Amino acid sequence: MQRRANAYASGTAVALLSVLGLTALTGCSGSSGTPGAASDAKPGSGVAAAAAPGKYRTLREACRTVGRSTLKDLLPGAAELPADQQRKAYAGTAAVTYDTDRRVGCRWQADSPSASHRLVIDFERVVSYDAEVSDEDRAQEVYAAKQAGARLPVAEDPRGDKASPSAGGSGSAPSSRGASATGAASGAPAAGKASPPAGGEEDEGLEPRVLDDLGDSAFLDDQLARAGSTAQSRTVSVVFRTSNVIVTVQYAEQPALVTEVPDSKELQEKARGLARKLNEQING
Incomplete structure (x- = not known):
């Protein structure tokens, strides 16, 4: 009975460690936190820089x-x-x-x-x-x-x-x-x-x-x-x-x-x- 309990505890610990390891791996491979980074990025390259905005933002009457x-x-x-x-x-x-x-x-x-x-x-x-x-x-x-x-x-x-x-x-x-x-x-x-x-x-x-x-x-x-x-x-x-x-x-x-x-x-x-x-x- 004691042996079966030890085996159960060991299996639970392994499963828990696996979940924690997966979570850590996922956190490292995600977005850098820069807004719009995922949408601007191109396959096989880094984040694409947006083109410069125009000089003028408004018009006169x-x-x-x-x-x-x-x-x-x-x-x-x-x-x-x-x-x-x-x-x-x-x-x-x-x-x-x-x-x-x-x-x-x-x-x-x-x-x-x-x-x-x-x-x-x-x-x-x-x-x-x-x-x-x-x-x-x-x-x-x-x-x-x-x-x-x-x-x-x-x-x-x-x-x-x-x-x-x-x-x-x-x-x-x-x-x-x-x-x-x-x-x-x-x-x-x-x-x-x-x-x-x-x-x-x-x-x-x-x-x-x-x-x-x-x-x-x-x-x-x-x-x-x-x-x-x-x-x-x-x-x-x-x-x-x-x-x-x-x-x-x-x-x-x-x-x-x-x-x-x-x-x-x-x-x-x-x-x-x-x-x-x-x-x-x-x-x-």
């Missing part, structure tokens, strides 16, 4: 980014309106968005007996949901899709080979990683298909082109169109990226007379001037 003096210059017809309508014209109309930390925009318009002018600005703060892609890299992909959609003329290099679109400086080539899909889904004012400005030799150098003096990447598009029997309307679009924010400026003019053509140089200078001011605000 779009309708307050353009000063009254600038609006007076871009919307000459507003000065001829009654006081209450003038205030409304300069206040602008905010774009409908569902997250003002991610997307904001504003639209202004003023008509006069000689011409109608329209200004639209759009700010998009890009956020990457891929732990391996930074917000800035993702923003460059979205920007590249917009540039590709504009179909800027391809310049010839001195050797006779086709170069990347660049009539005015450097610009990043469109990224192949999801560029077309992100451009279609971005919802920003579309730059559209490039249409060289009309008017002859005086328009040389004013064609749609990449810009090298604005933000991290930038391009300009110039569209001349006729809507039915009305006068020709010209729309100049300037799109630029600064870190993880993409800004689009659209400035359009439609003369009252069918025989008149909006001046490409004047519209481009005003659109680029506003874009530079917005870039300074963002980085100020």
Whole structure:
């Protein structure tokens, strides 16, 4: 009887030691305690480092980014309106968005007996949901899709080979990683298909082109169109990226007379001037 009791006690002790040993082994081989370590880790490697977040976390109120003096210059017809309508014209109309930390925009318009002018600005703060892609890299992909959609003329290099679109400086080539899909889904004012400005030799150098003096990447598009029997309307679009924010400026003019053509140089200078001011605000 005593021998059977000793055997039972020995077996219990062995089983208990086995359980304790298994528990200790499990504790040593588990997670290091770093939040998200298991989800970020790759097979056969250590914990993957998350890509850097974007420089900008918020956006300004779009309708307050353009000063009254600038609006007076871009919307000459507003000065001829009654006081209450003038205030409304300069206040602008905010774009409908569902997250003002991610997307904001504003639209202004003023008509006069000689011409109608329209200004639209759009700010998009890009956020990457891929732990391996930074917000800035993702923003460059979205920007590249917009540039590709504009179909800027391809310049010839001195050797006779086709170069990347660049009539005015450097610009990043469109990224192949999801560029077309992100451009279609971005919802920003579309730059559209490039249409060289009309008017002859005086328009040389004013064609749609990449810009090298604005933000991290930038391009300009110039569209001349006729809507039915009305006068020709010209729309100049300037799109630029600064870190993880993409800004689009659209400035359009439609003369009252069918025989008149909006001046490409004047519209481009005003659109680029506003874009530079917005870039300074963002980085100020």
